[in-house]
Each structure stands twice: as C-alpha cells, then as structure tokens.
Amino acid sequence: MKSGAFYVSTVGKLLKWARANSLWYTTTGSSCCADEVLNAAGSRYDLERFGCIPQVDPRQADLLIVTGVVSYKVAPHLKAVYDAMPSPKHVLALGACANCGGMFAPEYSYSVVPGVDRIIPVDVYVPGCPPRPESIMNGLIALQEKINGNSRPHFKAQ
Amino acid sequence: METAALISKLNKAVPGAVLQKARFGRGGKHAIWIEARSIAAVAEALSSDPELRLDWLENLSVAQLDEALLLTYFVRSRQTEVVAVLRATLALKSEDELVDAPSVRTVWPMAVPFEREASELFGIRFGKGKRETGILPKGWRGFPLRKSYVFPQEFFQIAHSRPSPVGTSDGGSRDA
Ligand code: SF4
Numbered sequence: 001m002k003s004g005a006f007y008v009s010t011v012g013k014l015l016k017w018a019r020a021n022s023l024w025y026t027t028t029g030s031s032c033c034a035d036e037v038l039n040a041a042g043s044r045y046d047l048e049r050f051g052c053i054p055q056v057d058p059r060q061a062d063l064l065i066v067t068g069v070v071s072y073k074v075a076p077h078l079k080a081v082y083d084a085m086p087s088p089k090h091v092l093a094l095g096a097c098a099n100c101g102g103m104f105a106p107e108y109s110y111s112v113v114p115g116v117d118r119i120i121p122v123d124v125y126v127p128g129c130p131p132r133p134e135s136i137m138n139g140l141i142a143l144q145e146k147i148n149g150n151s152r153p154h155f156k157a158q
Numbered sequence: 159m160e161t162a163a164l165i166s167k168l169n170k171a172v173p174g175a176v177l178q179k180a181r182f183g184r185g186g187k188h189a190i191w192i193e194a195r196s197i198a199a200v201a202e203a204l205s206s207d208p209e210l211r212l213d214w215l216e217n218l219s220v221a222q223l224d225e226a227l228l229l230t231y232f233v234r235s236r237q238t239e240v241v242a243v244l245r246a247t248l249a250l251k252s253e254d255e256l257v258d259a260p261s262v263r264t265v266w267p268m269a270v271p272f273e274r275e276a277s278e279l280f281g282i283r284f285g286k287g288k289r290e291t292g293i294l295p296k297g298w299r300g301f302p303l304r305k306s307y308v309f310p311q312e313f314f315q316i317a318h319s320r321p322s323p324v325g326t327s328d329g330g331s332r333d334a
Contacts, residue, residue, distance in 0.1 A: 118317070
C-alpha cells in the first residue's frame, strides 16, 4: 500500500468518525414535532450522548433538524438557514409533515410544502406523527452510519 | 341581558338593522342576525349604550355558506356581564371578486387582526380600505378559504403534489 493512500483513507475515516459523532444541530421547530426534539434533547433521552449539541446559529451547525410543517411562506427562509450552514451539512426531516406534508397533504392544504425535500436535500427521513424520541435517535444513528459510509438499505417512491 | 331586550334596544338605535333572532349552538344562546351594511352602526350602538357597554370583540369568524360569506361577531362587555353574538351575510358576486363589508375597527380596535385575516383569506374589503395582505406569501393569487378556490399545480416552482406511495398506481390520492 502506498503511504499516501494509507494517509487519505485513515485520516478520511477519522474525519468521518469525528463528524458523525459531533453533529451539532439547529432545529426549525415549526410545529408539534419540535416538542419531541425537546424531549429527545432532555435528560431522559439525552441527545448529547451522540455528540449532538443544540446551536442557535446555523453557521455553527452541521445538522438541520426540520420538525413539522413547512409552509410556502417559510420555505425561502428555511432555504436561507440551510444555505448559511457550512459544508458538510446534513438534514433530518422529522415527522410526517416534514416528510410529505402529513395531514396537511397537498390534497387538503394549499399552504404547506409537500415534503421539505422540495426545498433542501434531506439525508434521513424519520416517520411518525410525532416520532418518539427513540425514533429520533434511530434517525440520528442512521445519519451517523451514512456519514461513516454505511448507509442502511432504502427504497424510493416511484 | 335577555336577547329580546338587546334587540329592542338595537331596533331603537339602528332601525331596520336587526333581521331576526336565531338559536346559536346547542345551548340556550341566541345570535342576532343583522343587515351587513349596518354592522358598523350596530357596533357603535352596542358599545356606546350605557347599560350594555359591549366594548370587547372576542372573535370575528368567517365561513362560506353556498354563495354567501357568513360573518359572526362574538362581543362581550368588560364592565357589564352582557355578551352577544351578531351574524351577517355578504353575498358573493363571483369567484374572484372582492366583497365589501363595513369595518368595526374604530369601535373595537381588536377587530384589526381579525379583519386583516378575513380580508386576505376570504377576499373581503373592510371599510374603505383595500384587501389586506400579510399572511400569504407575496404574489399569491386567489382567496384560499373560499370554496371555489382551486389549488394550483405548483407554488413558486415547488410542485404541489405528492408521488404515489410505493406499490400503488393511484397517485397517492386518498379520494381515489
Ligand atoms: S408530523 Fe404530526 S406531530 Fe409532527 S408536526 Fe406534523 S402534525 Fe405535528
């Protein structure tokens, strides 16, 4: 093995490990799913075990957790928050509303974006209405696995 | 105060404004139906009457019934125990035309946010002003809470639809 390759692969792995275990997050908190993030961050579930520290400034964050409904009015502001984050950056869509509009589906609601992935790229979708803190942690672990290059099997809508 | 006494006071203060009294909800309450063009005069009369002093607008709700918009004013007094429910209808001319209604914001300043919201979402022009905006994003067309409102296919280049759930062919529509 060439020494350069050894260096790149080992340092790369170290960097990925460090990134995966220090996901500082900012959250949009637009509706009820945000309460579950608070629960997950609280002492009972303690997201900080995963290296996740809440940030108020998107410029200090690696992860954007989108919780709940995103309306068309808010969409450009959410995009601005995402754009303000430094790369590499990740997005966790939390709850049915963020994933696909949920109960504010396009058949019923005129004002809700049917899925936050219409505005920004999403790494992990966490289902539920609302997802329990265990699901949120599961989503975070899925994201950590993805960052480490071990994506879980997934399927896409046709 | 009894609704009948309230109506007789109104009949004296604004003759011809009251159309009828009708049961409101499941309790023993009544709503007073009034002529839409007299709303402002009725509001003034109710708030300035020394026995009533109906000085607080709790809520203004709007709903569409067939070809008319139904305005419901929930009013109460902070000094007396009196409460009242006033109702009026506005006939809709066409799907995309604004309708006019008198504004009560000079009598009840708390009507401002209610009127603003109803103005934007139902296409009502309160008082002599314009239709107000602020809730919907800039450039939004139509009045989304009217029954005739048709959802466009896209908003601001975002497709307003969902892909079919995996394994179905009906486009994901729950009505299919
Ligand atoms: S998915 Fe359910 S809990 Fe979450 S924001 Fe939507 S309605 Fe609220």
